[in-house]
Amino acid sequence: MTNYIPIVIFTLVAVSFPIITLLIAKVIRAGSPDPVKAEPYECGVAAETTAFDTRFSIRYYLIAVLFVVFDVETIFLFPWAVMFDRLALFGFIEMMVFLAILLAGYVYAWRRGALEWA
Numbered sequence: 001m002t003n004y005i006p007i008v009i010f011t012l013v014a015v016s017f018p019i020i021t022l023l024i025a026k027v028i029r030a031g032s033p034d035p036v037k038a039e040p041y042e043c044g045v046a047a048e049t050t051a052f053d054t055r056f057s058i059r060y061y062l063i064a065v066l067f068v069v070f071d072v073e074t075i076f077l078f079p080w081a082v083m084f085d086r087l088a089l090f091g092f093i094e095m096m097v098f099l100a101i102l103l104a105g106y107v108y109a110w111r112r113g114a115l116e117w118a
Contacts, residue, residue, distance in 0.1 A: 059114070059116075059117060062114050063114075063115070063117075066109060066114065066115070069102075069105070070102075070106075073099075073102055076098065077095075080095050
């Protein structure tokens with residue numbers, strides 16, 4: 001039974017830490033917030049519309065996701081380029097396979113019309 005004492009202590013700390021943190025935050029928080037802080041912008045100019053009044057095209061989000069995917073590609077290409085001498089032929093072939101898969105996805109998105117804005 002003594003082998004389980006560290007596990008019980010760790011569980012108690014893990015459960016009590018968020019509860020204690022939230023209670024302390026509730027005690028030391030500011031009383032009533034300033035009405036200006038409730039505004040979306042603190043510049044003093046009243047907002048003309050809410051964020052829910054404007055509708056965005058789904059293509060906006062699709063372009064954003066494609067940007068993130070191709071941005072991650074460059075994150076993988078940089079270390080490969082730095083270590084190119086040590087990776088030799090195997091590293092070159094692996095990167096070409098990675099780029100071929102990415103290129104296939106790019107061509108697929110292009111043919112489906114995902115990159116056309118209007």
